[in-house]
Amino acid sequence: MPIRPARRITDTSPKNFGMFAKALGMEADLIHLELGMPAEDTPQHIKDATIAALQAGHVHYSDLQGLPELRSAIADQLRRKNALDLTAEEVIITNGLTQASFAAFMAFLDAGDECLLLAPFYPQHVGKAELAGAKVRIAPLDASDRFSINRTLIEPHITAETRAIALINPCNPTGRVYSGRELQILAEIAQDHDLLVFSDEVYQDITYDGAPHTSIASLPGMKERTITMGAFTKSHAMDGWRLGYIAADARLIGPCLKMTSSEVTHVNTFVQHGALAALTGDPAILSGMIDRDRARRDLVVARLNQMPGVHCAPVEGTIYAFPDITATGMTSQECADRLLYETGVVVEAGSFYGAAGEGHLRVCFGCAELPVLEEAMMRMQRFFNSV
Ligand SMILES: Cc1ncc(COP(=O)(O)O)c(C=O)c1O
DSSP, X not given: OOOOOOHHHHTSOOOOOHHHHHHTTOOSOOEEOSSOOOSSOOOHHHHHHHHHHHHTTOOSXXXXXXXXXHHHHHHHHHHHHHOOOOOGGGEEXXXXXXXXXHHHHHHHOOTTOEEEEEEXXXXXXXXXXXXXXXXXXXXXXXXXXXXXXXXXXXXXGOOTTEEEEEEESSOTTTOOOOOHHHHHHHHHHHHHTTOEEEEEXXXXXXXXTTOOOOOGGGSTTOGGGEEEEEESTTTTTOTTTOOEEEEOOHHHHHHHHHHHHHHHSSSOHHHHHHHHHHHHSOHHHHHHHHHHHHHHHHHHHHHHTTSTTOBOOOOOBSSEEOOBOGGGTOOHHXXXXXXXXXXXXXXXXXXXXXXXXXXXEEEEOTTSOHHHHHHHHHHHHHHHHHO
């Protein structure tokens, strides 16, 4: 038999790195606003706790599900902040949200199943559902209604094969924090059609102007059909640490543990001590980081709205602005390409997130300090003045 990659590799969509790949290797003076990589350094007390754990010899195999004290701290936080009644036994520590969602998709989607994504969607979810053998169906939300959750836009895409809906709340790329009412609509759809919800809440701590984050699992009847996932990645500037978690009812967590423990056994023991410090440390450190993200957001949204042909809706959460550029007459890809080649500012085309994102750009403001954002906005202003 010839050696060949498995069909799950050859027959699934290729991985696409969008504008990041286009900008790679360019010699120009680029400003990178295309990746969701936090600008800040990881807070010192988290590093200190990790170094102390290493020095104390926490270098061996540990609990498959994750350190019990870290799982307890996460369960406590979920109870306090998310109104989720889960125990430490219902939490698995993962390598970032990426591993959490891969495990969840693999554990609950079979070949022939369909997984529904709300669009604009997060492209990684397409790859994961396909690797699990499932078919992706897209429910495009309406830009003119601020990409709100709307039953009439979602329900027609549900078939007898649909097993799950993937939700991102707060939403990358739109910057929406879904209201309780919107989540209630999605909960009713999930219950009426007996669907599981994969709830990616990686941005749950990054909300602005009092927009309250609600976990869909906290709504009546949803705990038993929701896999909630979080991570330290964005809020604590720990993207390189690869630390996240899955939290779900005991009946849902067992299948996920079979995946994570087969895949990586467990997450590095000593970094989990860093995560514990992130949760138990001074909350002012986290709120300071979010205040600085708010200042970045304020600058970028205000400046985008001064550019001709650009309209940027309020950003309720996340580290992304998602301005509408349809009035310029350019497609989002054309606009992102021209910004790259003519100004050196790298932003993502809205179409990268599905056809529903066409006419928009995704501008990450959380990945650069204010003076860099200032310079990027100046270059973009000159560009839009001239088109
Ligand atoms: C919606 C969403 N989910 C998951 C991730 C990946 O998170 P992690 O780095 O924790 O794997 C990202 C990163 O940009 C994201 O935007």
